[in-house]
Amino acid sequence: GEKVEQHESTLSVREGDSAVINCTYTDTASSYFPWYKQEAGKSLHFVIDIRSNVDRKQSQRLIVLLDKKAKRFSLHITATQPEDSAIYFCAARDNNAGAKLTFGGGTRLTVRP
Amino acid sequence: NAGVIQTPRHKVTGKGQEATLWCEPISGHSAVFWYRQTIVQGLEFLTYFRNQAPIDDSGMPKERFSAQMPNQSHSTLKIQSTQPQDSAVYLCASSLPGGGGAETLYFGSGTRLTVL
Numbered sequence: 001g002e003k004v005e006q007h008e009s010t011l012s013v014r015e016g017d018s019a020v021i022n023c024t025y026t027d028t029a030s031s032y033f034p035w036y037k038q039e040a041g042k043s044l045h046f047v048i049d050i051r052s053n054v055d056r057k058q059s060q061r062l063i064v065l066l067d068k069k070a071k072r073f074s075l076h077i078t079a080t081q082p083e084d085s086a087i088y089f090c091a092a093r094d095n096n097a098g099a100k101l102t103f104g105g106g107t108r109l110t111v112r113p
Numbered sequence: 114n115a116g117v118i119q120t121p122r123h124k125v126t127g128k129g130q131e132a133t134l135w136c137e138p139i140s141g142h143s144a145v146f147w148y149r150q151t152i153v154q155g156l157e158f159l160t161y162f163r164n165q166a167p168i169d170d171s172g173m174p175k176e177r178f179s180a181q182m183p184n185q186s187h188s189t190l191k192i193q194s195t196q197p198q199d200s201a202v203y204l205c206a207s208s209l210p211g212g213g214g215a216e217t218l219y220f221g222s223g224t225r226l227t228v229l
Contacts, residue, residue: 001171032215043204043220051215089156098169099144099208099216103156 002027004092006104014112019077021107023090026071030092033066033073034101038087047088048075080111117221119205125227126195134190134224138207145188146218147180148204156204162188195228202226 007022025033034049050057050064050073057064063076077084087108091101118137126132138145147159160170162182173180177195182188192199202225206218 034215034217036218036220043222044206044218045220046217049215049217093216098161099163099210100146100158100161100169100172101218102158103148105155 002092002094002102004102004104006090006107008107010108012110013080019080019109021075021088023104024072025092027094029094029096031095032093034091035075036089082111085111117205117207117219119221119224123225127229129194132192132195134203136188136205139219142207142209144208146206147190150202150204197228200228
């Protein structure tokens with residue numbers, strides 16, 4: 001089955017700098033890649049996603065890049081703010097395997113003032 | 114819209130006891146997912162239902178775990194003979210099918226199960 005690896009378990013950046021979180025996946029059939037955010041003491045909520053028919057997607061300060069050849073995708077947070085501090089999870093879905101998401105291990109992002 | 118509701122928020126059981134966790138999905142959502150979150154294993158898929166029918170239970174430990182969705186407004190996850198390694202936060206999520214395979218999961222706040 002699909003395996004998703006999140007390369008950075010922790011990441012610390014200064015407020016205003018950019019943060020990049022990288023993930024790799026194993027199943028070439030995966031075609032949908034969402035990102036979820038978990039703030040301290042709260043549950044996960046969706047932040048952005050990308051489908052395999054594009055290689056870049058942007059939503060305000062969030063950019064997702066997808067390299068299908070390398071089976072790699074990344075989340076870029078520009079102009080980071082303290083409220084960006086959270087654990088970020090990447091995930092992948094193989095449409096042939098139904099709707100379940102396979103998650104990476106999470107990256108704890110800390111934005112320092 | 115209250116979001117996905119999970120009860121109880123915390124549950125403490127003794128080893129060997131049974132635990133039943135409840136999930137109320139967002140009204141109108143057709144799919145319900147169960148995940149387990151631990152520090153060591155991260156987010157593990159357990160099972161999911163679509164229109165109340167079980168679709169994929171590949172993540173469920175076969176012997177002691179069972180899940181049901183008797184109606185569209187709630188799902189239960191039952192763990193029999195709980196063991197300390199079952200201690201985790203159990204997350205329920207619901208979703209509507211999206212175009213092109215995109216389907217956003219809306220997670221509940223989770224039930225923290227502690228097995229002593």
